[in-house]
Every structure is written in structure tokens, then in C-alpha cells.
Amino acid sequence: MRIAVDWGKARIGVAACDREGILAFPVETVPTKDRPIARLARIVAEYEPVEVVMGLPVALDGHEGIAARDVRAAGAQLAEAIAPVPLRYVDERMTTRAAARALHDSGRDSRHQRQVIDQAAAVAILEHVLDQARSTGGHTGGQGEQQ
Template sequence: MTGAAVPGVYPQGVKLGVDVGTVRVGVAVCDRDAILATPLRTLERNSKKNTDVRILAALAEELHAVEIFVGLPRTMKGEEHASARMATDYAKLLAGALRDRGSEVPVRLVDERLSTVTAHRNLHEAGVGSRNHRKVVDQVAAAGILQHAIDMQKARGTEIGSRVYAETAPGPTGHGANAAPDVHTQSAQRNQHQMEGYSEPGQQ
């Protein structure tokens, strides 16, 4: 059974964390009580066929996940560059794959500054050799993203991050996936961002 976020409340249950890379995508999971995030698996990124996105959507359904957090890489100044756009695009693809499966599990972007750096350090401190880092570092980074997200939810007592929605599907008018959302959609998203304490890129 899946849940959906409502104002002032966040979903209770299994959640996934995702670290998006150009070559690999790390996935982590937490327990139903959202106490501890643990590395789950690494997917090979397939940007042409997006098979990894569909696998992740199926995994979320299999685990009865109630929420998915995708790490949004930002610079230390809070700026977003190519890697942040890549993560945002991936989150939209994932939201679309979930929608195609009839799932309403929310996909949310959360700040992930230095998550990979921290993951490498943690692996080193755990005695994992540098040669073996590549096999699990993405999973560990995803676990860091997820742990931060669930900790922040508990600390604030409310939802965090910015929810991402699937791109608009092509319609009879010929407008494709890049069509701009209508005014009502934009207004609703702005209201949601304000409610969740969301800050636009570049704001401190």
C-alpha cells in the first residue's frame, strides 16, 4: 500500500534514496519506521533506453515504497549546474515510469552536497579498499541522501525537498513532453514550494 504526502505530514513506511550518475545509479532503502537507511543496489545507467529507470520504478512497487528521494547536486554556494539538471531530468523520468505503472509514489529532489565525497570517506574508514569503492560508492551515497532526508523529516515534522512530476505526455495538439505547464499547475507548484520551505536555485 502506498502513501502520498499531504500538507504538514510526510508518508510513513519504506522509502528509497537515489544517487544519479552518468554511468551508475545508486539506490538505498530504509525500514518502515524510517530509522536507518542502508545501501541496496547499483543500477547501470542507460540514458538511451532508460531501462534502469523502469527497474527502479518496479523496485519501488515491489518494496511498497511510499516515497523516493533523488539527490540534487549543488555547489557549496547553492548553485545548480549540469549534474543538477541531470538529476532533475532523471527524477522526472522516474515519476513518469511510476505513473505508467499506475503508481502515485511521490518523487522528491533533496540537496545532496558532498554525498559522494562523504561516501568515499565512510568506505575508507570502514576498511574498504579504494579499488572496491566503485562497486558500492553509489549505493552508500544514496544511503547518505536518504538518511539525511528522513532525519530532516523527523526534525521538522513535515515534508522536505521539492516534489517532481512527470513531464506532460504528448497530446492531440502535438505538444510534446517539453510543453510548458499551464498557469494553474505553476501556481499550485509555487504554493507547494512555499509551504515546504523550498528555496529556488541560487537562494541561500
């Protein structure tokens, strides 16, 4: 099992996958104003993942700007709070846009998207990680997984 985190200025989307690493699903949207590190640490403790992946907002040209530095700073705090569970960063280019498009295409009213867009982006990040693991022959789930 893995947990994905899509860190935003106002909200943090959280997603998880099943133990076999087949299905990614939304977990929760955590407001950034309400001690988000403590809440995320509780989610990690509850789900007991083999790792946490955190979306890193990399620019289209590949450089890391202010947003990426902010995510890395939050990630450092989260990594400390969830140790020994490893945290790694994954390129999240286009995941929020893809999540918004998918929600729109499924008929979701745009006024209600904010409540789920961050979770959908976290699902997209996690699906990307799972797809990469499958394409390289790596393990996608947590059962017997080597780190």
C-alpha cells in the same frame, strides 16, 4: 518506507529504509546503460515506498548546473514511471564524498569502492531525509504517514 536514488553518469545508487524510518540500507547499484528507469520502477514497485527522494547535485554556492539539469531530466522520467508514488529532490552536496570517506575509514579497498559508493551515497541521502524528518517532528516511516 522511502527509497533514495543517487543518480550518476555511469551508475545509480539505490537505498531504502525500514517501515519505521529508523535504518537506511543499500539496495542496489543500477548501471545507467541498461534501461535504468525500468529497473528503478521495478525496485519502487517491489518496495512500495511512500516516496522516492532523488539526490540533486547542487553547487556549493547553491546554484544548479548541468549535472542538476541532467538529474532533473532523469527524475522527470522516473516520476512518470513510478506514478502515483511521489518523487522529490533533495540537496546531495557532499554525500558522495562523505560516503567515500566512510568506506575508506571502514577499511574498504579503494579498488572495490566503486561497486558500493553509489549505494552508500544513496544511504547518506536517505539518512539526511530521515534526520530532517526527526528534527522537525515529521514522520520518518510509512505507517500512517500523511503526504
